[in-house]
Amino acid sequence: MSVVSRIGRALIDFVLPQDCILCGKETPHVLVCGNCLEYLPVVQPPLCRVCGRPTDDSRTCAYCADPSSIDHGRAWLCFVPPTNTLIHHFKYRKKTHLRTLFGRAMASIIQTDPLLKEADIVTPVPLHWFKRLRRGYNQSSLLARVVADNTGITVRNVLKRKRYTKSQTQLTDTIRRENVFGAFTIEENEVKNKRILLVDDVLTTGATMNECARILKQAGAAAVYSCVAAITP
Ligand SMILES: [Zn+2]
Ligand SMILES: [Zn+2]
Incomplete structure (x- = not known):
């Protein structure tokens, strides 16, 4: 077009x-x-205290049982129908106006969460430049901007994807972790002693988010939080 x-x-x-x-x-x-x-289908408590996934008893969910580099995370919707349709339109069918719906809902969760609201920087999970070129936009960057506008937290692109990774959709949890290991680098070193809030559209196993958090911590981030539009139950 x-x-x-x-x-x-x-x-x-x-x-x-x-x-x-x-x-x-x-x-x-x-x-x-x-x-x-x-x-x-808005996510209802009790929640996994690491990723924000609905759980039975507000302990960590099965995916976060292994130590995670994420300190605390929240999600707006459960990734079940019709959320998957919304996300599909947002990601692959250029319905970028959905950023306002998702981003504002995420912002209001952030503003009422005692940890997330204290973040110093909002940063999107980066897309490899080739995928960004093909899609025309990074959906996480669109969300990060709306979140920043509605919370007053500064948005910075501190991460970069240095390696093209296969789509995670069909992969198991262990393979997902291997697939994203070493895939990111810190682009702007503004993370030392900062509380970083990572923003993405969907969290499934948390492998990508966790890898981003790992290198942010390695670069001296004081805390890493996450907020996503949708999370798998
Ligand atoms: Zn979890
Ligand atoms: Zn309708």
Whole structure:
């Protein structure tokens, strides 16, 4: 799509009433109707104190039983239908306006969380430049910016992906950890003694987030927190 038609498309999306991407009914809201919004599967406590996944007894979940470099994390939605549809549109179908819906909800979680709200820097989980080029944007960067605008926490791109990694979707937990090990580098060394809040769209096993946190800690970060739009139950 050319730049002109992309801008045209963005304007149409913004100005005209559209169909809800979940139920297909016309809505004055941007992309998702009020009824579908009301029934989104919001994460409910008790939560894993490391990643924020719903658990039975507010201890760590199975994925965080191994020591994690994440100190504390939260998530807005459970990654079950229809969240997966929303994320798919956001990531692969250029529905970038969804950043406002996700980012504002994440910001309000952050502002009410005693640890997350104290973060010094918000930073997105980086996408490899090749994937970014192909997709046209990094969905995590879009979220980080909305989170920053709505919390007042400064956004900085302190991480860079130095290695192209296979999609994690089909991989087991152990393979995921191996797949992302050493995949990131610190781009701007502003992390020493800082509390860093990592932002991403989806957290599954936490392997990627954990690897980012590991190198941030190695570079002297005082604490690493995470906040995601959706988490697998
Ligand atoms: Zn709807
Ligand atoms: Zn967990």
